[in-house]
Amino acid sequence: MVAHYLEFERPIADLEAKIEELSKLSETAGPGAFDAEIEALRTRAQELRRDAYSNLDAWQKTQVARHPDRPHFVDYCATLIEEFQELRGDRAFGDDQAIIGGLGRFRGRPVVVMGHEKGRDTVTRVKHNFGYSRPEGYRKAIRLMELAERFKLPVVSFIDTAGAYPGIASEERGVAEAIARSTEACLMLGVPNVAIVTGEGGSGGAIAIAGANRVLILEHAIYSVIAPEGANSILWRGARTGADAAKAMKITAQDLLGVKIVDRVIPEPPGGAHSDPETAMATVGDVLEEELSGLEGLSADELRKRRADRFYAIGRSGLQ
Structure with missing residues (x-):
């Protein structure tokens, strides 16, 4: 598989291209001919990668959060969830594969698990609508949460979407209402729920399954009310850049932790x-x-109280 390099990774890409070139030359020159040079280049590439990723700005983190090779929900599910049994459909219109969910065991613990899936190639991206869920996806999520409540199972959600699908058909079928009801279902659950932002956490499309007791985020993931490009278009009529918007919006994991939008x-x-x-x-x-x-x-009451308390606390640290 061809490696995908981001713009700020170009120096790393150049070094790894040299490593590949020397590796091919060593096949003809004999074993060990370029081992020292290759090892030195690999060490240097690791140092560059470590340095680059320890100093990412908000726009670079946005690019990393969208990287096509980041683990997707299907990867987390296959790795962490045993005996996964997918449940499809919202029992009203159809099945939306932008959100996948079902029952399984996480390290021996029965759970209800769900998450956004973007797809990895043309076929799967079309199948999963690039992670943009329609109303039936959120109604499926509600169905899964109701199942979890009935059988006293914790809910685990994996968040990775740029937002809900805003097309005409989605609006006709009540996407705003579906997002609101899914958010309500999260907040009113009487069982534990944990949400993890693994890539992009975009707008209501994300929070619809992220109204959890504990909201976690990966180090280079983002969580925002709108994509930086959209904010630039609305606020500045495109006069600035997505990078400017990303910086102003405070969408990185570290910024979000500071105002208690995420817990860890x-x-x-x-x-x-x-x-x-x-x-x-x-x-x-x-x-x-x-x-x-x-x-x-x-207890169910304590879980609801803790969940309410964490959401009421958002942003208060800056008001003290």
Whole structure:
């Protein structure tokens, strides 16, 4: 598979191209001919990657959050959820594959799990509508949460969408109402729920399944009311850039933690989750297990109170 490099990764791309070139030359020159040079280049590439990812600005983090090779919901589900049984349809219109959900076991614990899926190639991106859910996707989410309530199962949500689908058919079928009811279902759950922003957390399309007791975010993910490009278009009529908007909007994990929009930042491997998906997903699993354990044994009323308290606290740290 051809590696996908972001603009700020060009120096790393050049080094890795040289590594590949030397590796091919060593096949003809004999074993060990360029081992020292290759090892030195690999060390340098690792240093550049570590330095670059320790100093990302808001726009660079936006690019990383959208990286096509980051783990998607189907990857997290396959890695972390055993005996996954997908449940389809909203029992009203149809099945929306932009949100996938069902039953499974997370490290032996029965859970209801759901998440946005963007797809990875042309066929799957069309199938999953690039992660833009229609009303039936959120109504499916409500159905899953009602199932979790009935059988006293915790709910785990993986967030990765630029927003809900704004097309005519989506509006005709009541996307705003579906988002509102899904958000309400999250907030009123009598069982623990944990949401993890793994890539993009966009607008109501994200919060519709992220009104959780604990909202976590990966180190290089973003969470915002609108995409930076959209904010630039609306606020400045396109006179500035998405990078300017990203900086002004405070959409990075670190900014969000400061105003209590998220509760915890999950570290990513050097080079981002896409550079080492297995390690990234294992880390998410460890943090998720810890968070679910912390919510065990709480009554339905206590869970609702804690959830209300966390959302009422958003932004208050800056008002003290």
